[in-house]
Amino acid sequence: MSDMKSMSDKTPNSPERRRFISAATVAAGVTLVPGVMLIEVAHGRPEDQAASSAVRWGMLVDATKCASGCDECVSACSTENGWTPVAESQHKKQAPQWIRKLELQDPLTQMETNLPMLCQHCAEPPCVDVCPTGASFKRADGIVLVNRHTCIGCRYCMMACPYKARSLVHEPLNDTQKPDVPRGIGCVEACTFCVQKVDRGDGTTACVEACTASGHNALVFGDMNDPESEISKRLRELPTKQVRADLNLNLGVRYHGI
Amino acid sequence: MAGKIKRLLALGAVVLTTAALAWAGSDDQPKASGAPKPVITKAVKGEQCVEPNDFMRRNHMKVLLHHRDETVLEGIRTKKYSLKECINCHASEKTGSVAASKDDFCVSCHSYAAVKIDCFDCHSTKPQGSMAMHPLNAETAHYAHKLAAQANSKVSAEEMAGVAQ
Numbered sequence: 001m002s003d004m005k006s007m008s009d010k011t012p013n014s015p016e017r018r019r020f021i022s023a024a025t026v027a028a029g030v031t032l033v034p035g036v037m038l039i040e041v042a043h044g045r046p047e048d049q050a051a052s053s054a055v056r057w058g059m060l061v062d063a064t065k066c067a068s069g070c071d072e073c074v075s076a077c078s079t080e081n082g083w084t085p086v087a088e089s090q091h092k093k094q095a096p097q098w099i100r101k102l103e104l105q106d107p108l109t110q111m112e113t114n115l116p117m118l119c120q121h122c123a124e125p126p127c128v129d130v131c132p133t134g135a136s137f138k139r140a141d142g143i144v145l146v147n148r149h150t151c152i153g154c155r156y157c158m159m160a161c162p163y164k165a166r167s168l169v170h171e172p173l174n175d176t177q178k179p180d181v182p183r184g185i186g187c188v189e190a191c192t193f194c195v196q197k198v199d200r201g202d203g204t205t206a207c208v209e210a211c212t213a214s215g216h217n218a219l220v221f222g223d224m225n226d227p228e229s230e231i232s233k234r235l236r237e238l239p240t241k242q243v244r245a246d247l248n249l250n251l252g253v254r255y256h257g258i
Numbered sequence: 259m260a261g262k263i264k265r266l267l268a269l270g271a272v273v274l275t276t277a278a279l280a281w282a283g284s285d286d287q288p289k290a291s292g293a294p295k296p297v298i299t300k301a302v303k304g305e306q307c308v309e310p311n312d313f314m315r316r317n318h319m320k321v322l323l324h325h326r327d328e329t330v331l332e333g334i335r336t337k338k339y340s341l342k343e344c345i346n347c348h349a350s351e352k353t354g355s356v357a358a359s360k361d362d363f364c365v366s367c368h369s370y371a372a373v374k375i376d377c378f379d380c381h382s383t384k385p386q387g388s389m390a391m392h393p394l395n396a397e398t399a400h401y402a403h404k405l406a407a408q409a410n411s412k413v414s415a416e417e418m419a420g421v422a423q
Contacts (some may be wrong), residue, residue, distance in 0.1 A: 050332035139333060147330050148380055175355070177382045179342055184380030199333050 044201025056142040058224035064257035065218035066114040071101050076210030082178040096167040098191045119165040119191035121252030127157035143193045153186040166190040296370040297361045301347040308338050346385045355383040
């Protein structure tokens with residue numbers, strides 16, 4: 001286990017280095033002959049091209065690095081996607097929550113574990129199985145989304161989700177939405193893996209950016225189908241678990257240290 | 259034969275009179291009568307819409323519907339026919355929005371035609387960030403200060419996100 005940990009520590013984790021690398025990659029991508037990209041920068045695909053099943057977006061959560069009391073990922077998600085933080089909501093029990101921090105304690109040993117819980121972007125999502133209108137769907141690149149144009153707000157998907165990842169918008173939002181993130185009353189919603197950022201070619205999500213910026217580096221986002229991506233490398237090195245692996249849902253979010 | 263010519267002449271006279279009446283009617287029709295015509299403001303930026311105006315007036319809903327499904331289901335985010343781009347160009351200078359006041363671009367016609375739209379139950383009616391940041395805005399960034407002045411007097415986007423449910 002200690003070997004595993006030291007191995008994982010060798011990977012480039014410091015925010016400065018990550019920033020340098022990404023800047024260098026972008027620079028390399030830009031300076032090439034127009035139209036020829038030797039390195040595909042962060043899976044940027046042309047905007048007229050549909051999401052492809054050659055990619056499967058996924059996230060690795062290293063619970064050993066996730067800090068107690070830190071909710072940078074949650075507030076970053078709220079800011080990026082425009083949902084009101086639960087603490088500020090008037091109706092806390094029904095407030096939308098795309099990502100939440102959990103603090104778990106082993107009753108026998110009192111060991112505490114911190115982790116963020118979000119939509120697990122299952123390869124075989126129960127929310128899609130139960131949706132009566134087909135509004136809940138899985139995009140080709142593995143991102144599970146709600147088509148709000150067809151969602152009737154029945155909340156079957158909320159019942160079906162083993163991870164309590166979805167919420168319903170109960171109240172009118174009065175034009176407070178972000179232009180990139182439409183959301184509205186009467187529709188179910190959940191983590192989208194920041195699909196607007198992914199489609200823009202950022203290759204990362206708001207929570208991952210925030211976690212890296214805060215220096216915890218507990219989150220890694222990337223293409224699980226690409227053996228050279230950072231997430232694939234880390235998944236090869238680290239022992240990881242899927243939450244409720246017994247359900248055989250083949251999750252897009254993997255946890256280390258739980 | 260003479261009867262036939264007479265009939266033809268009569269018919270011709272009727273047609274001419276009708277046409278003349280219609281012509282006069284269209285011109286002389288007082289604008290005050292009936293419902294007030296919608297205010298159609300020229301887009302703040304951009305010279306020409308993605309399609310001719312006549313086409314867009316009749317078919318904008320069709321192209322928007324098609325584009326919306328491609329975007330949501332497949333992740334195709336081309337700018338042509340994107341609702342976000344409509345808003346980027348057509349947001350009013352006064353309110354910074356396409357649907358905040360009754361003269362704003364979308365609302366103006368839709369209330370005249372009594373067609374209720376629910377786009378803005380979910381979609382933001384305002385362009386993203388400062389207008390100058392938008393790529394289409396590169397040449398028209400000098401308009402930005404007008405909107406910025408409006409935006410500054412109101413709540414910022416971040417605060418707005420915090421306010422509401």
